[in-house]
Amino acid sequence: MSIDYSEKIPNNVDLAGDRKLQRALESWQPNFLNWWKTMGPAVPTEDVYLRTAVDVGKEGWAQFGHVAMEEYRWGVFLAERGDDRRIAFGEQKGEAAWQQVPGEYRADLQRLIVIQGDTEPASVEQQRRLGETAPSLYDLRNLFQVNVEEGRHLWAMVYLLHAFFGRNGREEAEALLHRNSGDLDSPRILGAFNEETPDWLSFFMFTYFTDRDGKYQLGTLKESAFDPLSRTCEFMLKEEAHHMFVGTTGIDRVVTRTCELMREHDTDEIAPHGGVPLDVIQKYVNFHYSVSLDLFGSEQSTNAANYFTAGLKGRWQEERRKDDHVLTEDSAKIDLVRDGVVTQDEVPALLALNSDLRNEYVKDCQSGLKRWNRILEKAGFDQRLYLPHVGFNRHVGLFSDHYVTPAGDLVGKDTWEAKEDCWLPSEGDKVHVQSLMRPVYEPGKIASWIAPPTNGINGKPFEYEYVHLA
Amino acid sequence: MTEETGTIDAAGTTAPSGSAEHTEETPAVSFDADPATYRHWTLDTSGSAETGVAYLRLDIDETGGIVPGYELKMNSYDLGVDIELYDATQRLRFEHPEVRTVVVTSAKDKNFCAGANIRMLAQSSHPWKVNFCKFTNETRNGIEDATANSGQTYLAAVNGTAAGGGYELALACEQILLIDDNSSAVSLPEVPLLGVLPGTGGLTRVIDKRKVRKDRADVFATTSEGMRGKRAVEWKLVDEVVPKRAWDETVAERAATAAAGSSRPADASGVALTPLQREETADGITYEHVKATFDRDRGLVEITVLGPDGGVPESCARVHELGADFWPLAMTRELDDLILRLRANELELGTWLIRTQGDVEDALAFERVIEQHSKDDWLVNEIRHYFKRVLKRLDVTSRSLIALIEPGSCFAGALLELAFACDRQYMLDGTLDEDDSEQGDEAQIMLSASNFGTFPMSNGISRLGSRFYGDDDHVAKLRQETDRRIEAREALELGLVTDAPDDIDWEDEIRIMLEERASLSPDALTGMEANHRFVGPETMESRIFSRLTAWQNWIFVRPNASGPEGALRKYGTGRKAEFDRRRV
Numbered sequence A: 001m002s003i004d005y006s007e008k009i010p011n012n013v014d015l016a017g018d019r020k021l022q023r024a025l026e027s028w029q030p031n032f033l034n035w036w037k038t039m040g041p042a043v044p045t046e047d048v049y050l051r052t053a054v055d056v057g058k059e060g061w062a063q064f065g066h067v068a069m070e071e072y073r074w075g076v077f078l079a080e081r082g083d084d085r086r087i088a089f090g091e092q093k094g095e096a097a098w099q100q101v102p103g104e105y106r107a108d109l110q111r112l113i114v115i116q117g118d119t120e121p122a123s124v125e126q127q128r129r130l131g132e133t134a135p136s137l138y139d140l141r142n143l144f145q146v147n148v149e150e151g152r153h154l155w156a157m158v159y160l161l162h163a164f165f166g167r168n169g170r171e172e173a174e175a176l177l178h179r180n181s182g183d184l185d186s187p188r189i190l191g192a193f194n195e196e197t198p199d200w201l202s203f204f205m206f207t208y209f210t211d212r213d214g215k216y217q218l219g220t221l222k223e224s225a226f227d228p229l230s231r232t233c234e235f236m237l238k239e240e241a242h243h244m245f246v247g248t249t250g251i252d253r254v255v256t257r258t259c260e261l262m263r264e265h266d267t268d269e270i271a272p273h274g275g276v277p278l279d280v281i282q283k284y285v286n287f288h289y290s291v292s293l294d295l296f297g298s299e300q301s302t303n304a305a306n307y308f309t310a311g312l313k314g315r316w317q318e319e320r321r322k323d324d325h326v327l328t329e330d331s332a333k334i335d336l337v338r339d340g341v342v343t344q345d346e347v348p349a350l351l352a353l354n355s356d357l358r359n360e361y362v363k364d365c366q367s368g369l370k371r372w373n374r375i376l377e378k379a380g381f382d383q384r385l386y387l388p389h390v391g392f393n394r395h396v397g398l399f400s401d402h403y404v405t406p407a408g409d410l411v412g413k414d415t416w417e418a419k420e421d422c423w424l425p426s427e428g429d430k431v432h433v434q435s436l437m438r439p440v441y442e443p444g445k446i447a448s449w450i451a452p453p454t455n456g457i458n459g460k461p462f463e464y465e466y467v468h469l470a
Numbered sequence B: 001m002t003e004e005t006g007t008i009d010a011a012g013t014t015a016p017s018g019s020a021e022h023t024e025e026t027p028a029v030s031f032d033a034d035p036a037t038y039r040h041w042t043l044d045t046s047g048s049a050e051t052g053v054a055y056l057r058l059d060i061d062e063t064g065g066i067v068p069g070y071e072l073k074m075n076s077y078d079l080g081v082d083i084e085l086y087d088a089t090q091r092l093r094f095e096h097p098e099v100r101t102v103v104v105t106s107a108k109d110k111n112f113c114a115g116a117n118i119r120m121l122a123q124s125s126h127p128w129k130v131n132f133c134k135f136t137n138e139t140r141n142g143i144e145d146a147t148a149n150s151g152q153t154y155l156a157a158v159n160g161t162a163a164g165g166g167y168e169l170a171l172a173c174e175q176i177l178l179i180d181d182n183s184s185a186v187s188l189p190e191v192p193l194l195g196v197l198p199g200t201g202g203l204t205r206v207i208d209k210r211k212v213r214k215d216r217a218d219v220f221a222t223t224s225e226g227m228r229g230k231r232a233v234e235w236k237l238v239d240e241v242v243p244k245r246a247w248d249e250t251v252a253e254r255a256a257t258a259a260a261g262s263s264r265p266a267d268a269s270g271v272a273l274t275p276l277q278r279e280e281t282a283d284g285i286t287y288e289h290v291k292a293t294f295d296r297d298r299g300l301v302e303i304t305v306l307g308p309d310g311g312v313p314e315s316c317a318r319v320h321e322l323g324a325d326f327w328p329l330a331m332t333r334e335l336d337d338l339i340l341r342l343r344a345n346e347l348e349l350g351t352w353l354i355r356t357q358g359d360v361e362d363a364l365a366f367e368r369v370i371e372q373h374s375k376d377d378w379l380v381n382e383i384r385h386y387f388k389r390v391l392k393r394l395d396v397t398s399r400s401l402i403a404l405i406e407p408g409s410c411f412a413g414a415l416l417e418l419a420f421a422c423d424r425q426y427m428l429d430g431t432l433d434e435d436d437s438e439q440g441d442e443a444q445i446m447l448s449a450s451n452f453g454t455f456p457m458s459n460g461i462s463r464l465g466s467r468f469y470g471d472d473d474h475v476a477k478l479r480q481e482t483d484r485r486i487e488a489r490e491a492l493e494l495g496l497v498t499d500a501p502d503d504i505d506w507e508d509e510i511r512i513m514l515e516e517r518a519s520l521s522p523d524a525l526t527g528m529e530a531n532h533r534f535v536g537p538e539t540m541e542s543r544i545f546s547r548l549t550a551w552q553n554w555i556f557v558r559p560n561a562s563g564p565e566g567a568l569r570k571y572g573t574g575r576k577a578e579f580d581r582r583r584v
Helices: A019-039 A103-126 A137-164 A166-178 A200-222 A227-265 A278-294 A302-310 A349-378 A413-423 A427-436 B079-094 B118-123 B126-149 B165-171 B190-194 B202-208 B214-221 B229-234 B244-260 B316-325 B327-345 B360-373 B378-395 B414-421 B463-467 B472-479 B488-493 B503-518 B522-533 B540-557
Strands: A045-052 A063-067 A331-338 A341-348 A467-469 B041-044 B053-058 B101-106 B110-113 B153-158 B160-163 B175-180 B240-243 B279-281 B284-286 B290-295 B300-306 B351-357 B400-405 B424-427 B444-446
Touching: A019 A103, A019 A137, A019 A166, A019 B503, A045 A137, A103 A137, A103 A166, A103 A200, A103 A227, A103 A302, A103 B503, A137 A166, A137 A200, A137 A227, A137 A467, A166 B503, A200 A227, A200 A278, A200 A349, A227 A278, A227 A349, A278 A349, A278 A413, A278 A427, A302 A349, A331 A349, A341 A349, B041 B079, B053 B079, B053 B244, B079 B126, B079 B378, B101 B110, B101 B244, B110 B165, B126 B153, B126 B165, B126 B327, B126 B378, B126 B540, B153 B160, B153 B165, B153 B244, B160 B165, B165 B202, B175 B244, B202 B214, B202 B540, B229 B240, B240 B244, B290 B327, B300 B327, B316 B327, B316 B360, B316 B378, B327 B360, B327 B378, B351 B414, B351 B503, B360 B378, B360 B414, B360 B444, B378 B414, B400 B414, B400 B503, B400 B522, B414 B444, B414 B463, B424 B488, B424 B503, B463 B472, B522 B540
Parallel strands: B053 B101, B101 B153, B110 B160, B153 B175, B175 B240, B300 B351, B351 B400, B400 B424
Antiparallel strands: A045 A063, A045 A467, A331 A341, B041 B053, B279 B284, B284 B290, B290 B300
């Protein structure tokens, strides 16, 4: 049996010439497809206008066309780079990057890849039923695009496990399909990925805040001394950017629509008029932002320090940093609660790497807030959206034992809980948002609670029939 | 192990300083020896054809230390002395079937043996001390093995003071005769004088073998001058004290009595242990049947044992004719030499990868010869016990041992014991088809009767018995699986190998496993491996390694022994050791 591997599984890792990898992927692929059918998008479709990566170059990474989703060609791509890459940080700074997994770091690297890999299919599972309430075909298509690309990111991690981690790696690749989001017996590894994405507002928030955490995690792995991981993540970052675009513009459009309704009805209370009130948007921001901060782990972490020193995981834009990239002598400030006040503490820089990454993330998140506030400003409203304090609603890290308000004040448990419904989506808010979720499958039409996009996909108009439902 | 206090020449000398450890300048150790060129022993077999008695006389050349820096006074020994002793014990077994009793005695007046040289110990690095003690322990175990299994009884004729390692050497013998001259004593003065243990089996043999009561053993081991005369007999420290005038005669008599009960054959001729042919380079050692390739970057050595290449002897007579060229003996000698050299000279090659290469059927055919004749032929019996001892050497080797079972290997029966001696066994499932599947048959192993007790470990049970300790049913089941080829997947199911990766995984699995291993603490690995290898019951032998040696090695690194103010360093300087008094 001869299979045209480059046709079936687009790749730039010489799959056709790598019998070992072929055999590993061949036994994995049917299980993946099976997983996709049972855990992937629930809405039956004939085909979807999707972007497929068939190469890493400008021409190849974004080829558009209607594709039956189960025939989507999930590929394996590593960013192209010279062979002379050097390790940019840690104890082995300046040495040649690794083309193979050093046995000494097998366990750690495998763990990092498995954790990253576990999040990719998890979000597909979380978003499985969203298609049933899509506000437009355009949005439905974007959801599916995100889904297939999360699937491809799973492939990317599986490729690494198959190609470099032997039998152990294969077993871990298999397990990535057996853990399922929200499954009581066999849940996804990270807590945030076991929550269902119940509605489209959550989906936009998720793609804005939680996928952005993914971007930063990938950014640190892109610096890895393990070159195949580094190159894989670099290419994934390209696709990740699109997911965040879906989130950013999605929230843009919700805010825009909210402004329209507020003006039209001359009230902030636009719920009865089929919109999402601004304060509910803020609560969703509060929730998704704080949950995503938890994904960075504890502010002070010896694991992160070990990974850095070993060269497994760098900092965001490591090579642009102006320090010695070893950090054994440096210190850094971390946020924490001491003696009943929110303050900062100076700790060895190596121990504060999670905090460092989180700070980069927070800065990046701010830009979205600016965008949405500009919409409010243009529409002539004084209200503004904001990011809550980093200590707010945290369940991981140095703030997890404390009750911090969105403004950053330390309060008692009772006070905090009494105000919880003002800060986080209440049952009523959720019920309301849920009530707005009615599918709109007619080309060119859109749901009441969201504005249409300013542009379509790949130069196509909004009215284009992006999805043919089955 | 000590030199007698009063006579040591301490005038004008100073204790070696802490920086004097000679790790750097330690020369590579060779374990070659030949009775014709012994510096420290004479092996007298002149009367043995008639009497069955050989005399092994210790006559240490003071200036003949294996490394510079000390004089071997008072018949005190170092590694070089023990290398000759080991050689002598081997030659007695193989070259001298007529010898039924070996009398170990001294050629020096008033000194039987003062034990290990203190200056040598004080100046030695920790690894050197540990290696030295391990080797001397193995030689003494070998002496007991000769008494138990070769019909070659060792008798210590202690014709002068036997202190420390000197008495420990006597303890390894079946009988101890002590000259009754009102001055010669046996003693274990390590604790009171040196702050270390009589670590070459002394403490263990006094209670386990000589059955000395523990309170008396306590008194004895803390009495630096030791014991002599009637009390030594009463306390069972020696078997007999003999007046000086009746000495030679009594020794000869006791030796003759011991010889009379021996199973050694009449009219047999020995087999010459010809010098080993060995090619050494910076990257390895190659023998005829064993080769070792060093990979210093990865900190490992790849050892390949080549199986026999046809030529199975059709008769026992042919085995004798072949002598040292008979494959099982030749291979065992080479492996023995290799283990000793790697242990002493290649400390940083922390992982040994063990492979075999050859024909399974041929390997088994040789083994059948051994199996058939080990009860009725003295030489075949010797070979069997020799291979047993070499396997035991492997068991107590402080290196990670990994068996790689690949196509073309011949891990069958006795050779399979090599794999079972390893910490892990990896067997390739299928073939590596880089050569388009033309490489040949898949890897196979074969169990034989030899795997069920022919080569017991120091804990007294077989390696399979140890592997499946507490699961006799499984061992019984495995007995049904002998003499047939077992391929990887089945071997894995039967628990005979750790893992059986296929061709897809083999290279990565092995590489990653080895790199992972190399990144771990060598000390923790040594401790872990030693704990895992010896399961179940203790024997005197296993206690010597697992308890006495482990404690000794701990004491060796403690400042109370080896610190600048420690007892080992202060000995012979006229100054007292300063102890950290806290009990740990």
